[in-house]
Amino acid sequence: MALQLARSGSNVRLGGVVEIDLLEGMVTDCENVRYLPGIKFPDNLVACPDLAKCLDGVRDILVVVPSHGLRDTLTKALPLLGADSRVCWATKGFELHSGKLPHQVAAEVLGEDRPVAVLSGPTFAKEVAEGLPTAMTIASNNEAFGQALAAMLSGENFRAYTADDFIGVEVGGAIKNVLAIGAGMCDGLGFGANARIALITRGLVELMRLGVALGAKNETMMGLAGMGDLVLTCTDDLSRNRRMGLALASGMTVEEAKVEIQQVVEGVLAAEAVKEVADKLDIEMPICHQVYRILYEGASPREAVGALMGRELKSEQE
Secondary structure (H helix, E strand, O other), rough: OHHHHHOOOEEEEEOOOOHHHHHHHHHHHOOOOOOOOOOOOOOEEEEEEOHHHHOOOOOEEEEOOOHHHHHHHHHHHHHOOOOOEOOOOOOOOOOOOOOOHHHHHHHHOOOOOOOOOEEEEOHHHHHHOOOOOEEEEEEEEEEHHHHHHHHHEEOOEEEEEEOHHHHHHHHHHHHHHHHHHHHHHHOOOOHHHHHHHHHHHHHHHHHHHHHHOOOOHHHHHHOOHHHHHHHHHOOOOOOOOHHHHHHHHHOHHHHHHHHOOOOOOHHHHHHHHHHHHHHHHHOHHHHHHHHHHHHHHHOOOOHHHHHHHOOOOOOOOO
């Protein structure tokens, strides 16, 4: 996202609160050698390991961290923000145990009055960094901020749409990673294209079921941040969550798969968080529940498929 903003004309500082050694390397290398090797930073993108210097005089801040790090990152950034600073995030997922979506976490840390926004949609980092055509959705509590972000991000190969449905945009990002683990297991077990598309389609039903219960709009969840992100994450091996499912189907443990993937696999923690939220609201989410059982209760992927296929027959509209 820093690369995209810079390529579209913004002056960008890239900072962080962890992996400071990685940032320090970017200062001299002018690229992210660990995760995006070979993609050089434009002159208007600089790494800034000191967070206070990174945020000094900056109006717009984009936070791109896993959901379990959002509250801590915002808390550390808060005293460094200006009175007119606007904050957006590309974080996906419910906060574990509290069940809060990112915009609720942000409101608790930053207050209710600051302009904020969420960026979400079908966007693999590698493809964005390579400048391949991409589209995403921005939801904001401030129309001017949402439109400004869309303009700052959009360019020849990148298109940003605006929305006002925070919940719908964030629910899609919170659930799709869990379903992608299931899709990876499905393919890893050799169940074929029929099973994969059934999982994605019924997974979308689960996503919409929970989204509606939380106050989301159906049309948002049928868009880029919902169905779009779900299909992408379930079907392409750039998805870390899909690769986790493939690894589990091959017989690896969760910990062994994490070592092999070497990056945060959001769907593992998301499976627990989604189960907690669904249980609290009494929402039926059988696919997500079976993924949770595999990750946390020792169920085998084949056993989980059997449980899903053996469920009571019902109308597709239920």
